[in-house]
Each structure stands twice: as structure tokens, then as C-alpha cells.
Amino acid sequence: MxxxxxxxxxxxxxxxxxxxxxxxxxxxxxxxxxxxxxxxxxxxxxxxxxxxxxxxxxxxxxxxxxxxxxxxxxxxxxxxxxxLGVVFQDFQLLTDRNVNENLKFVLKATGWKDEKLMNEKIADVLDKVGLKSKGFKMPFELSGGEQQRIDIARALLNSPxxxxxxxxxxxxxxxxxxxxxxxxxxxxxxxxxxxxxxxxxxxxxxxxxxxxxxxxxxxxxxxxxxx
CATH class of the missing domain: 3.40.50.300 (P-loop containing nucleotide triphosphate hydrolases)
Known part of the structure; x- marks a missing residue:
């Protein structure tokens, strides 16, 4: 193999x-x-x-x-x-929406439709990067390190x-x-x-x-x- x-x-x-x-x-x-x-x-x-x-x-x-x-x-x-998951130096988070909405935007763009499954997946990736309590934060409320963790969480959404x-x-x-x-x-x-x-x-x-x-x-x- x-x-x-x-x-x-x-x-x-x-x-x-x-x-x-x-x-x-x-x-x-x-x-x-x-x-x-x-x-x-x-x-x-x-x-x-x-x-x-x-x-x-x-x-x-x-x-x-x-x-x-x-x-x-x-x-x-x-x-x-x-x-694939792509992680950027400058995070590239959407500044007009919170963390959960950033992640949901990517799921919808890649074909997800079920609201419950999307919410479960978002909770899962935030847990993996140690930020499960930060879903309702706006990007400007996060440190650079937290923004990069969200960037990594986003990269993990489709189990790359x-x-x-x-x-x-x-x-x-x-x-x-x-x-x-x-x-x-x-x-x-x-x-x-x-x-x-x-x-x-x-x-x-x-x-x-x-x-x-x-x-x-x-x-x-x-x-x-x-x-």
C-alpha cells in the first residue's frame, strides 16, 4: 500500500x-x-x-x-x-464575524448543509486546538496565538x-x-x-x-x- x-x-x-x-x-x-x-x-x-x-x-x-x-x-x-488544510501566516480570518461563523462559512463553502453536524464539527476542531470556549469571540478579541489556533482549526474542518x-x-x-x-x-x-x-x-x-x-x-x- x-x-x-x-x-x-x-x-x-x-x-x-x-x-x-x-x-x-x-x-x-x-x-x-x-x-x-x-x-x-x-x-x-x-x-x-x-x-x-x-x-x-x-x-x-x-x-x-x-x-x-x-x-x-x-x-x-x-x-x-x-x-487539504491550508494555514496562513496572517491568519486570514473574516473580521466581521465571530469564530464559529468563520468556521461555518468554510463548511458551507465546502458543501456542508446540516446545521447540527456543522455545529458538532466546529466544537470538535475548537476542542482539538484548545479553544472550545472561544467560539463567540470576534477575531480582534483574540491574541495572535489564538488567531493562529483558529486558523489551524479551520484547516482541520474537513479532516484533511x-x-x-x-x-x-x-x-x-x-x-x-x-x-x-x-x-x-x-x-x-x-x-x-x-x-x-x-x-x-x-x-x-x-x-x-x-x-x-x-x-x-x-x-x-x-x-x-x-x-
Whole structure:
């Protein structure tokens, strides 16, 4: 049985007509935690955007959570995204509604209709991130760390096989960063969710070591080191 959630072979990744990464070969298995590191402009975001269907894959082969990226259409991209969770650096919460309404908005957008089931799912993900009493808070009433936990809760709504986290500790102080990292490792370990986390934060990587993949000189280097 193949446990690969991400499997990329001989891929070239473009942003428009610009070749960003070439000869990309990468596998990530169920429950695996992988750091994606590299200088700004070396293709980390382009790789993540390809994985969740924002950038089309034009050359090579790649599957993500069973979806063939070469076969994606505007109709099938939403189905791919239901199997993924995406965590952003700047939280991207809707500021005009409370936490529960933020989470319900995502459930409705991904096809949920039953009010009772939606409420149960929201309670479940808030419990998983340790914020079950915060559902009626507005985003501005939450600390940065709490907003990032809500962002992670949102990523968990559709029980994803894969979480793509783009600089999730970038706007947080060190203590809060540690809490978010512990939460992400817990999700990876206890729910079997693969996590690919783009980061510049080598302090975090030293504290929470895991496999590291680096973007450099139009390539993706696997099992990279901090040095």
C-alpha cells in the first residue's frame, strides 16, 4: 500500500511563463512532518500553490491526496482542497464575524448543509486546538496565538490528509510559536495528517527537528541540513 500523500516526479513548476523549479521529485507520507525551507524567492510559495491547485502543473507528474495535479480543472480543484488544510501566516480570518461563523462559512463553502453536524464539527476542531470556549469571540478579541489556533482549526474542518502551513509562526513571539509547533506536531502524530510547513525560522526547526526540504537554485533538495 502506498502511503504517499504527495508524490511528485520530474516536475517543472511555473509562475506564468517563468520557470521557478525544475526536476522536482518529492514524496511525503501519511503523518509525516516536513519543513520546506529556502530563501525568499526560491520557490517555496510556488511549490505550495501548486500542491493546492492555485498554480497549474504543466510538466511532470504529481498526485496530492489521490488527485492527479495534471488533470485538475476548475471543477475538481474544490474537491482537492477539501482533502487539504491550508494555514496562513496572517491568519486570514473574516473580521466581521465571530469564530464559529468563520468556521461555518468554510463548511458551507465546502458543501456542508446540516446545521447540527456543522455545529458538532466546529466544537470538535475548537476542542482539538484548545479553544472550545472561544467560539463567540470576534477575531480582534483574540491574541495572535489564538488567531493562529483558529486558523489551524479551520484547516482541520474537513479532516484533511495534508496540512500546508505557510510561515505559520512568522508573526508570533517565541513562546506562542512553540505552542503552535506543538499543536502541529500533535496533529501530525495523533491524527496521521501529513504537514508541510514553509518556514524561515531555524530556531523553531532546531527545537522541533523533522525532515527538511530546501528550495535552492531552481531545485528542491531533500533531506537538507540546517547548515
Amino acid at each position: 502506498n502511503d504517499a500523500i504527495i508524490n511528485i516526479r520530474d516536475a517543472k513548476i511555473y509562475q506564468g511563463d517563468n520557470l521557478i523549479l525544475e526536476d522536482v521529485n518529492l514524496s511525503v507520507n501519511k503523518g509525516e512532518f516536513v519543513y520546506l525551507v529556502g530563501k525568499t524567492g526560491t520557490g517555496k510559495s510556488s511549490l505550495l500553490k501548486t500542491l493546492y491547485g492555485e498554480l497549474p502543473l504543466k510538466e511532470g507528474q504529481a498526485t496530492v491526496a489521490g488527485f492527479d495535479l495534471r488533470q485538475l480543472t476548475w471543477k475538481t480543484v474544490p474537491f482537492l482542497r477539501r482533502t 490528509k495534508l496540512i500546508l502551513a505557510d510561515e505559520p509562526t512568522g508573526n508570533l513571539d517565541p513562546e506562542t510559536s512553540d505552542e503552535i509547533m506543538q499543536l502541529l506536531f500533535h496533529i501530525s502524530r495523533d491524527y496521521g495528517t501529513a504537514v508541510v510547513m514553509a518556514t524561515h525560522d531555524y530556531i523553531v526547526i532546531r527545537k522541533f527537528p523533522a525532515r527538511m526540504v530546501r528550495t535552492e537554485k531552481n531545485r528542491v533538495l531533500d533531506n537538507a541540513s540546517i547548515a
